[in-house]
Amino acid sequence: MELPLWMKISMALVLGFMVFRLWPAAMHQMKHGPKGSSQDWQAALLPLLMVIGFVVLLVLMVR
Amino acid sequence: MNRMTDTTVTRRQPSVLSTNKVLRNTYMLLSMTLLFSAAMAGLAMMFHVPRGTAMIASFAAIGLVWFALPRTANSSAGILVVFGIAGLLGFSIGPMVGSYLSFPDGPRVVGTALGGTGLIFLGMSGYALTSKRDFSFMGGMLFTGLIIALIGSIASIFFHIPAFSLAISGMIALVMSGMILFDTSRIINGGETNYIHATVSLYLNIYNLFSALMHILMSFAGGDD
Numbered sequence: 013m014e015l016p017l018w019m020k021i022s023m024a025l026v027l028g029f030m031v032f033r034l035w036p037a038a039m040h041q042m043k044h045g046p047k048g049s050s051q052d053w054q055a056a057l058l059p060l061l062m063v064i065g066f067v068v069l070l071v072l073m074v075r
Numbered sequence: 076m077n078r079m080t081d082t083t084v085t086r087r088q089p090s091v092l093s094t095n096k097v098l099r100n101t102y103m104l105l106s107m108t109l110l111f112s113a114a115m116a117g118l119a120m121m122f123h124v125p126r127g128t129a130m131i132a133s134f135a136a137i138g139l140v141w142f143a144l145p146r147t148a149n150s151s152a153g154i155l156v157v158f159g160i161a162g163l164l165g166f167s168i169g170p171m172v173g174s175y176l177s178f179p180d181g182p183r184v185v186g187t188a189l190g191g192t193g194l195i196f197l198g199m200s201g202y203a204l205t206s207k208r209d210f211s212f213m214g215g216m217l218f219t220g221l222i223i224a225l226i227g228s229i230a231s232i233f234f235h236i237p238a239f240s241l242a243i244s245g246m247i248a249l250v251m252s253g254m255i256l257f258d259t260s261r262i263i264n265g266g267e268t269n270y271i272h273a274t275v276s277l278y279l280n281i282y283n284l285f286s287a288l289m290h291i292l293m294s295f296a297g298g299d300d
Binding site: 034035045046047060064071074 | 126127130134137141180183184187188191194195198199202206208209210211212213214215218219221222225226228229232233235245248249252253256288291292295296
């Protein structure tokens with residue numbers, strides 16, 4: 013499903029503008045955002061690992 | 076001591092009440108916008124809307140998020156803007172869902188992606204609600220992940236490498252799952268008090284998670300290259 017060039021360019025421009033708009037917020041979060049303890053990170057990584065496992069399960073179901 | 080506890084309880088009560096109100100309003104508006112979005116996607120599929128039109132609809136939705144939402148989020152007009160965003164994004168995903176459904180395994184893949192998105196949303200949101208932890212520390216990692224995924228998406232538009240675009244979809248699915256945790260936790264802990272903003276954030280997480288899951292599953296089912 014090859015897209016026409018004008019669609020590719022306009023999509024890239026919009027995505028590029030998104031990066032441009034998100035950049036300051038990301039920098040601010042990185043520098044001044046709250047920092048989590050190792051316990052906090054464990055509590056956050058556990059559900060994310062479960063999501064990875066769940067997606068693998070879905071992939072196996074549709075294969 | 077007792078007086079202090081009483082004051083704390085009476086001060087905390089309105090805050091808990093307002094948090095519950097934001098949460099209830101967010102979930103109510105979110106469920107309505109998701110239904111509206113699905114109806115608009117169905118309409119786009121029924122009328123075989125071309126991909127160019129769908130793309131313009133998604134750009135219009137992005138325009139509403141960037142320019143109209145900040146101006147209307149504190150008024151009732153904000154609700155109309157939320158429906159506008161959901162309708163346009165639903166309309167724009169219609170042709171993609173339609174093309175996936177035309178593959179032999181398409182209906183199973185789309186159904187699995189839909190169910191998977193629902194379960195991930197319920198799981199992540201439920202986890203944030205029951206653990207009552209503050210996940211705001213994830214902001215830096217999630218925003219950085221989102222920027223990397225966006226840059227990767229730009230690259231995958233021009234360089235057609237299936238494994239790379241699959242990796243980007245995987246990354247988007249993971250970042251959006253984290254975003255659901257982050258956004259729900261912000262509502263619970265008072266970081267987000269505007270239910271219109273909260274609804275749009277959660278809606279966009281669900282929308283992107285569904286698109287990414289559909290792409291991943293279709294790639295493995297052999298329908299998408």
